[in-house]
Amino acid sequence: MTTMAEFFSGRSTETISRELLGKLLSYESPKGLVSGYIVEAEAYLGVADSAAHAYEGRRTKANDALYSAPGNIYIYTSRGYYAFDIAVQEKGEPQGILVRGIEPKDGLDIMMANRPKSGSELTNGPGKLMQAFGVNDLHWNNTMLDQSPFKIDLQDSREPLRIATSARIGVSKRGGQTDAPYRYFVAGNPYVSGMRKRDMDLETHGWVK
DNA sequence: CTACGGATGTCCT
DNA sequence: GGACATCCGTAGG
Numbered sequence: 001m002t003t004m005a006e007f008f009s010g011r012s013t014e015t016i017s018r019e020l021l022g023k024l025l026s027y028e029s030p031k032g033l034v035s036g037y038i039v040e041a042e043a044y045l046g047v048a049d050s051a052a053h054a055y056e057g058r059r060t061k062a063n064d065a066l067y068s069a070p071g072n073i074y075i076y077t078s079r080g081y082y083a084f085d086i087a088v089q090e091k092g093e094p095q096g097i098l099v100r101g102i103e104p105k106d107g108l109d110i111m112m113a114n115r116p117k118s119g120s121e122l123t124n125g126p127g128k129l130m131q132a133f134g135v136n137d138l139h140w141n142n143t144m145l146d147q148s149p150f151k152i153d154l155q156d157s158r159e160p161l162r163i164a165t166s167a168r169i170g171v172s173k174r175g176g177q178t179d180a181p182y183r184y185f186v187a188g189n190p191y192v193s194g195m196r197k198r199d200m201d202l203e204t205h206g207w208v209k
Numbered sequence: 210c211t212a213c214g215g216a217t218g219t220c221c222t
Numbered sequence: 223g224g225a226c227a228t229c230c231g232t233a234g235g
Contacts, residue, residue, distance in 0.1 A: 042227070044227075051227070053222045054222085055222080058222065060221070062219085076222080076227080077218065077219050077220075077226095078218090078219085078220095078226055078228055079219085079226065080216090080228085080229095081217085081218085081228050083228085085227085096227095100227090125228070125229075126228075128228090169227070170226080193228095196211085197210070
């Protein structure tokens with residue numbers, strides 16, 4: 001059995017990001033269980049990555065969670081929205097993976113009560129999925145997955161038919177080598193942020209099974 | 210359906 | 223005060 005610490009270290013953050021696609025992210029929220037399969041994730045490569053919060057070793061109270069052990073939760077805010085990251089690589093090596101989209105599994109009714117949108121608009125973005133989960137504070141920031149109500153299930157997973165890549169969202173206009181293809185997503189899945197209608201596969205959602 | 214611009218709450222990324 | 227790993231409403235095809 002693979003532990004969280006093992007899964008989130010020991011190989012490149014790009015590889016871990018790819019392997020994260022199709023895994024079930026769940027949250028035992030105060031209102032009940034909510035969960036969904038991860039369909040989109042971005043890799044942030046730490047001190048050498050100009051798009052990363054820990055670029056050049058920047059360290060503040062807000063991004064401190066990135067410097068902790070693999071499998072640590074990093075929740076941060078941007079323009080009043082919350083986003084869910086996981087710290088990867090060994091303690092002191094501040095790399096991370098941002099979860100940007102999930103395909104809902106459990107607790108659809110709870111999610112729709114938290115965020116009254118229909119279809120893929122419910123969870124097709126980092127701020128959107130945290131809204132749907134009902135997360136609106138930093139309570140679980142800097143907590144290990146194992147010790148939190150959040151869980152990445154390595155058993156309950158789906159297999160992407162094809163993994164597509166692109167530049168990361170929202171970082172391209174700031175100079176540096178920010179156009180590297182560190183965004184990974186399940187090709188054709190409707191819950192990928194910005195997925196155009198004509199690119200969606202409404203039959204299989206991009207899964208093998 | 211898509212592209213664009215403005216709103217918005219933390220934190221200084 | 224400025225910056226932002228975003229979201230949504232509106233306008234134009």
